[in-house]
Amino acid sequence: MDFLKKELDYFFSAALEKSLTKAADKLDVGQPHLSKVISKLEKEYEEKLFYRSKQGVKLTPEGSLLFEKIQKIKNALLDNDYDELSEDFRGNYSISLHPVIAHYTLPKFLGDILSNNPKLDLKISFRPSREVVRKIVEGEVDLGIVINPGSHPDLVIKKIAKERCYIFTKSKKPSDVLFYNPEMIHIISNLKKIKKLSHVKKMVPISNYHLIAQLVTDHNGLGLLPEYLAKDLGLDIFYQKSFLEADVALIYRYELQNNKTFKALTSEILEKVKI
Numbered sequence: 001m002d003f004l005k006k007e008l009d010y011f012f013s014a015a016l017e018k019s020l021t022k023a024a025d026k027l028d029v030g031q032p033h034l035s036k037v038i039s040k041l042e043k044e045y046e047e048k049l050f051y052r053s054k055q056g057v058k059l060t061p062e063g064s065l066l067f068e069k070i071q072k073i074k075n076a077l078l079d080n081d082y083d084e085l086s087e088d089f090r091g092n093y094s095i096s097l098h099p100v101i102a103h104y105t106l107p108k109f110l111g112d113i114l115s116n117n118p119k120l121d122l123k124i125s126f127r128p129s130r131e132v133v134r135k136i137v138e139g140e141v142d143l144g145i146v147i148n149p150g151s152h153p154d155l156v157i158k159k160i161a162k163e164r165c166y167i168f169t170k171s172k173k174p175s176d177v178l179f180y181n182p183e184m185i186h187i188i189s190n191l192k193k194i195k196k197l198s199h200v201k202k203m204v205p206i207s208n209y210h211l212i213a214q215l216v217t218d219h220n221g222l223g224l225l226p227e228y229l230a231k232d233l234g235l236d237i238f239y240q241k242s243f244l245e246a247d248v249a250l251i252y253r254y255e256l257q258n259n260k261t262f263k264a265l266t267s268e269i270l271e272k273v274k275i
Helices: 006-017 020-027 031-045 061-085 099-116 129-137 187-195 209-219 227-232 260-273
Strands: 050-053 056-059 091-097 120-126 143-147 155-169 177-180 202-205 222-226 236-253
Touching (some): 006 020, 006 031, 006 056, 006 061, 020 031, 056 061, 091 099, 091 129, 099 143, 129 143, 129 155, 129 236, 143 260, 155 209, 155 227, 155 260, 187 202, 187 236, 209 222, 209 227, 222 227
Parallel strands (some): 091 120
Antiparallel strands (some): 050 056, 143 236, 155 236
C-alpha cells in the first residue's frame, strides 16, 4: 500500500542504500535508469539531492529534508495498515546476533514473540558484532544484538547489559591449564595479566566459548569466559577479577524507529532481555 510516485520511491531507496548500484539491484532496474530518474527529480525540485563520489551517494541538506518527508508518509501508511489489519506484529524482519550473546538473549524473547504473533516472520542469523553493525548500517539487517557497537550517526543504540569476563572453573582444585578465546577483544593485554597469576601455568587458545566451557567442565581446567554464558552452564568464578567489561546493546537504523510494528517489537525484546 504505497501512494508515493515511483520516482520518490527510487530516491528513497538510493538514500537508504547510499549507493545507486545497490539501490538499482534492489529495485530491479538498471543503474543508468535510476541515475536518470534521480537527475529528473533534481531538475523538478531545482535542488541537488545527492553528493556523488566513488564511495557512493550522500544526501545533501535538501535531499535530507525530502527523505524525512517521505519517511513520515511511509510511517503513517504503515501505522494505518497496522491499526486496520491487526493488533499482532506482522511483517518480515531480520535479526542478527553475536553468537555468545544469542545464548542468553534469544531464548528469552524468540519463542513468545513467534507464538503470539503468527503473522510475524523473523530471519535469525549469527555474526561477529562488527559485521552485524555493518549489515545494519548498510540496510541488509533490521535489528542486531551486539557487543560494544560504538556510536554511529545512522544507528539507535539501546544498552541491555554489561558483559563481564572472568576465569571460571567447575572444580574446587582445578588444573593449571587455562583455555581462552583468541578472538576476545583486548585479549593480548588480558593474557599479559593472566600470565602473572601463579595458578596458571599453560594457556590454550580455543576459538569457541561453548567448547571452552565444555573443556572446563570435562577436564577440570580453567576458562576465560563471558559471565552470563559460564553461569548458565553451571561454572563458578575462580578469580574474582573481571578481565573485560563490554556493553551489550540492541541496535537498529533511525528510520525504523517510527514504524509502529517495529517499535512494539523492539520494546518487547528490550523488556524481556534487559538485564
